[in-house]
Amino acid sequence: xxxxxxxxxxxxxxxxxxxxxxxxxxxxxxxxxxxxxxxxxxxxxxxxxxxxxxxxxxxxxxxxxxxxxxxxxxxxxxxxxxxxxxxxxxxxxxxxxxxxxxxxxxxxxxxxxxxxxxxxxxxxxxxxxxxxxxxxxxxxxxxxxxxxxxxxxxxxxxxxxxxxxxxxxxxxxxxxxxxxxxxxxxxxxxxxxxxxxxxxxxxxxxxxxxxxxxxxxxxxxxxxxxxxxxxxxxxxxxxxxxxxxxxxxxxxxxxxxxxxxxxxxxxxxxxxxx
Amino acid sequence: xxxxxxxxxxxxxxxxxxxxxxxxxxxxxxxxxxxxxxxxxxxxxxxxxxxxxxxxxxxxxxxxxxxxxxxxxxxxxxxxxxxxxxxxxxxxxxxxxxxxxxxxxxxxxxxxxxxxxxxxxxxxxxxxxxxxxxxxxxxxxxxxxxxxxxxxxxxxxxxxxxxxxxxxxxxxxxxxxxxxxxxxxxxxxxxxxxxxxxxxxxxxxxxxxxxxxxxxxxxxxxxxxxxxxxxxxxxxxxxxxxxxxxxxxxxxxxxxxxxxxxxxxxxxxxxxxxxxxxxxxxxxxxxxxxxxxxxxxxxxxxxxxxxxxxxxxxxxxxxxxxxxxxxxxxxxxxxxxxxxxxxxxxxxxxxxxxxxxxxxxxxxxxxxxxxxxxxxxxxxxxxxxxxxxxxxxxxxxxxxxxxxxxxxxxxxxxxxxxxxxxxxxxxxxxxxxxxxxxxxxxxxxxx
Numbered sequence: 221x222x223x224x225x226x227x228x229x230x231x232x233x234x235x236x237x238x239x240x241x242x243x244x245x246x247x248x249x250x251x252x253x254x255x256x257x258x259x260x261x262x263x264x265x266x267x268x269x270x271x272x273x274x275x276x277x278x279x280x281x282x283x284x285x286x287x288x289x290x291x292x293x294x295x296x297x298x299x300x301x302x303x304x305x306x307x308x309x310x311x312x313x314x315x316x317x318x319x320x321x322x323x324x325x326x327x328x329x330x331x332x333x334x335x336x337x338x339x340x341x342x343x344x345x346x347x348x349x350x351x352x353x354x355x356x357x358x359x360x361x362x363x364x365x366x367x368x369x370x371x372x373x374x375x376x377x378x379x380x381x382x383x384x385x386x387x388x389x390x391x392x393x394x395x396x397x398x399x400x401x402x403x404x405x406x407x408x409x410x411x412x413x414x415x416x417x418x419x420x421x422x423x424x425x426x427x428x429x430x431x432x433x434x435x436x437x438x439x440x441x442x443x444x445x446x447x448x449x450x451x452x453x454x455x456x457x458x459x460x461x462x463x464x465x466x467x468x469x470x471x472x473x474x475x476x477x478x479x480x481x482x483x484x485x486x487x488x489x490x491x492x493x494x
Numbered sequence: 495x496x497x498x499x500x501x502x503x504x505x506x507x508x509x510x511x512x513x514x515x516x517x518x519x520x521x522x523x524x525x526x527x528x529x530x531x532x533x534x535x536x537x538x539x540x541x542x543x544x545x546x547x548x549x550x551x552x553x554x555x556x557x558x559x560x561x562x563x564x565x566x567x568x569x570x571x572x573x574x575x576x577x578x579x580x581x582x583x584x585x586x587x588x589x590x591x592x593x594x595x596x597x598x599x600x601x602x603x604x605x606x607x608x609x610x611x612x613x614x615x616x617x618x619x620x621x622x623x624x625x626x627x628x629x630x631x632x633x634x635x636x637x638x639x640x641x642x643x644x645x646x647x648x649x650x651x652x653x654x655x656x657x658x659x660x661x662x663x664x665x666x667x668x669x670x671x672x673x674x675x676x677x678x679x680x681x682x683x684x685x686x687x688x689x690x691x692x693x694x695x696x697x698x699x700x701x702x703x704x705x706x707x708x709x710x711x712x713x714x715x716x717x718x719x720x721x722x723x724x725x726x727x728x729x730x731x732x733x734x735x736x737x738x739x740x741x742x743x744x745x746x747x748x749x750x751x752x753x754x755x756x757x758x759x760x761x762x763x764x765x766x767x768x769x770x771x772x773x774x775x776x777x778x779x780x781x782x783x784x785x786x787x788x789x790x791x792x793x794x795x796x797x798x799x800x801x802x803x804x805x806x807x808x809x810x811x812x813x814x815x816x817x818x819x820x821x822x823x824x825x826x827x828x829x830x831x832x833x834x835x836x837x838x839x840x841x842x843x844x845x846x847x848x849x850x851x852x853x854x855x856x857x858x859x860x861x862x863x864x865x866x867x868x869x870x871x872x873x874x875x876x877x878x879x880x881x882x883x884x885x886x887x888x889x890x891x892x893x894x895x896x897x898x899x900x901x902x903x904x905x906x907x908x909x910x911x912x913x914x915x916x917x918x919x920x921x922x923x924x925x926x927x928x929x930x931x932x933x934x935x936x937x938x939x940x941x
Contacts, residue, residue, distance in 0.1 A: 392794070394794070454841045459844065
């Protein structure tokens with residue numbers, strides 16, 4: 221039983237993502253059941269990617285520092301362009317060093333971060349749990365907490381934190397239709413051009429608990445320290461490197477053909493010892 | 495010593511070892527009896543184990559025999575003609591050695607079956623062979639102990655070695671069978687179990703001579719073809735594997751949604767997706783990618799860096815550790831991060847491509863190296879593997895007197911190569927195998 225009524229096809233729009241028209245909603249209502257069934261259908265041709273940055277930011281407490289609490293640090297997971305990750309991540313669990321009280325800290329809503337005071341550096345395990353229509357498997361990240369700056373000269377500054385961040389992308393290779401539809405236009409999520417003929421159901425909003433909570437980290441107090449990750453730089457470097465290598469290959473190939481064309485020297489006599 | 499203090503034991507409770515006073519002296523003074531160089535092999539110090547006293551080595555073991563040498567005559571059972579020969583014999587205590595000449599026991603011969611005329615008439619006649627010829631053959635076989643090359647040489651009419659062999663073995667076999675008609679024992683006799691197959695033998699010899707007379711070019715071509723065939727076989731296997739895993743994934747997804755979706759809808763996208771990775775790919779690279787992708791799909795969610803790692807592992811599974819190190823070194827020289835700082839989809843793809851290209855580059859460098867080395871006719875094993883030790887290579891070079899040997903300082907170069915850990919010089923002469931340990935010809939560009 222396929223979709224009984226012709227719905228507007230996604231692929232026909234040039235901008236790649238069609239906003240849900242009200243007329244569609246009306247039609248969808250009558251075939252709600254079919255929608256529900258289809259919502260969990262996985263779309264193999266589409267790969268959803270969520271670029272994130274995760275890391276730590278640590279401030280030296282200076283005068284207020286004590287033996288056991290010399291730094292105030294924050295561990296966080298943010299969208300790469302500081303957008304709200306709550307649309308994808310349901311909760312984040314930060315596993316701290318066992319010397320902390322309740323080392324398993326759960327953050328139920330964005331921004332997914334945790335602040336603490338301490339003196340020691342250790343590896344923090346971050347587990348991301350996704351919404352039910354996104355993925356039922358969790359994802360683990362690891363990040364070593366860094367409190368002391370590389371440059372050990374001079375006293376530590378209380379104004380400038382030690383920030384270590386890693387860029388990565390969460391990839392969902394076969395997202396469900398419901399997921400696609402929900403995040404299609406969200407700035408935090410990269411959804412590629414959807415293939416033609418894809419009938420997507422209407423989006424079902426997920427429960428977010430506290431709607432008022434500001435989800436994105438655009439105006440985060442730490443945002444001024446966030447590192448910049450530019451894809452363009454890296455691409456440029458890679459392209460330059462590839463060009464160099466390719467030129468070299470061409471040169472070698474030419475040389476090789478020259479050498480191969482050379483006549484061989486006479487064979488050794490039979491008393492040759494090997 | 496401290497332990498002794500603790501235990502309260504006297505310090506010199508056992509006789510002091512001679513060795514203790516000797517090593518400091520011995521390092522300056524080498525013992526007589528062995529040459530300096532030989533002694534230096536031990537490292538210039540006395541060996542840890544109580545060694546043999548070198549001056550004792552040249553002494554003879556004390557023997558209470560009186561040994562003299564006498565000029566005596568011998569008779570050997572190996573000879574049939576009663577020839578008396580004389581030689582020096584070691585006489586112990588006045589008693590000359592008894593018994594047969596000591597080497598007589600090595601005079602072995604082959605048992606050639608002999609046939610009677612009746613047997614010949616009954617079992618052994620053959621259109622291609624006269625009785626005379628067969629008799630001659632057998633006589634020669636006995637005389638020359640089945641050395642068919644010699645027999646073929648001496649055979650009056652010209653017959654090939656294989657023909658002679660065939661006649662001899664078939665006659666022997668027929669005789670064997672005839673003489674033991676119902677015996678079960680001979681069934682395991684080699685002549686009966688595996689008779690001589692002349693066509694097989696001819697074919698075998700032909701093939702061997704072909705292989706032996708192959709030119710170097712042909713050898714290389716053959717290897718390339720074999721490698722290609724192997725790759726294709728591999729890709730077929732992995733394509734099959736990825737097809738199976740795709741099926742597994744698809745069936746998983748299908749199972750989940752069965753209660754909600756109509757099976758008909760899920761089935762239709764299945765075949766089209768299953769086709770995708772199973773298209774036989776000519777290059778093993780893309781099949782490795784396909785299988786890695788398939789395994790990633792199963793995960794449902796993964797990090798881009800993880801995916802990159804998997805791809806890298808798959809790509810480098812076919813390369814050795816040294817090659818991987820070389821690739822990484824090259825990346826560093828090019829100023830590229832070994833792990834991209836901003837691993838987006840396109841960055842990762844570019845990174846992988848770059849690595850592939852570097853691999854190609856390194857392979858070409860190696861090929862060029864071999865080609866240049868080929869200037870000297872030196873065959874040793876397969877060309878796709880790392881060559882033998884530098885010493886070996888060196889030897890080959892020095893044998894060729896008529897080839898101008900530009901690398902007589904090759905030893906030095908070899909050492910230089912081994913010590914050098916500097917980055918590969920991409921901008922220099924392309925044949926600079928910076929990372930290789932083989933001695934190479936010095937080029938003007940080196941200086």
